[in-house]
Amino acid sequence: MSNVESLPLSVSGGEAAAAPCCPPLTERPYSAEEAETAARMFKALGDPVRLRLFSLVASHAGGEACVCDISDVGVSQPTVSHHLKKLREAGLLTSERRGTWVYYRVAPSVLAGMGRLLGPR
Amino acid sequence: MSNVESLPLSVSGGEAAAAPCCPPLTERPYSAEEAETAARMFKALGDPVRLRLFSLVASHAGGEACVCDISDVGVSQPTVSHHLKKLREAGLLTSERRGTWVYYRVAPSVLAGMGRLLGPR
DNA sequence: TAGCCATTTCGATGTTCGTCTATGTTGACG
DNA sequence: CGTCAACATAGACGAACATCGAAATGGCTA
Secondary structure: OOOOOOOOOOOOOOOOOOOOOOOOOOOOOOOHHHHHHHHHHHHHHHHHHHHHHHHHHOOOOOOEEEEEHOOOOOOHHHHHHHHHHHHOOOOOEEEEEOEEEOOOOOOOOOHHHHHOOOOOO | OOOOOOOOOOOOOOOOOOOOOOOOOOOOOOOOHHHHHHHHHHHHOOOHHHHHHHHHHHOOOEEEEEHHHHHHOOOHHHHHHHHHHHHHOOOEEEEEEEEEEEEEEOOOOOHHHHHHHHHOO
């Protein structure tokens, strides 16, 4: 049942998926709101365990991975689940349940959006 | 109160060097060490105030800005100084004192390094 | 139906983080 | 000298976080 919980990347209002979350960091000073939004992503990736989980999903064959495939990061399994939830809430990962297992994949346009953050090409 | 100044990233007692770290997140799963290193950068940018400060420096004319130019982010002056120190320790900014003022600039190769993190451009 | 397995959620605990006020240091200028 | 301005440091306090074990949820299979 884990649906879309909250996507800070896309602003509320139903549409707005096309709105880039943030301009390049070097283009102009960030406003407080832009900083709040972008910092949420960076913060989610600012934990070693979460970064490993994200990398495990992002580099997994087929673009997706089930929890059982990526649970070996040195912390307990409930902790893994907790971190995956954080990544989901930050809009970086999406999850889908198929039978017994839950599969995670990188949310589309996340990598492109973050790339744009770091400069115009 | 624990030790604050223990950064395995920075070898000797100054500021951390810009990390030459880390392959693309999507290329292969991160090791624990890579994750530790890269997460330090993300973590440093994971606070709205720090992200605004970084953006203010990165977008400032001449590539550098003195503290007096970027202190208006809604928190007290010691807090600004504290966050700038964090960014310095993460290897994202460098500082130089010239007369009364202290100038900050983005550490070279930081943006390129982070861009490489997000995919093979 | 019962049992089992993968995953999530819950409650508790120790630690880290962001912010403040107060004070210290450094350089410019009279 | 003495004083002022810019910036850094120190200590304290409350909020947020990471982590764990235990219990609950959802879905297979017999």
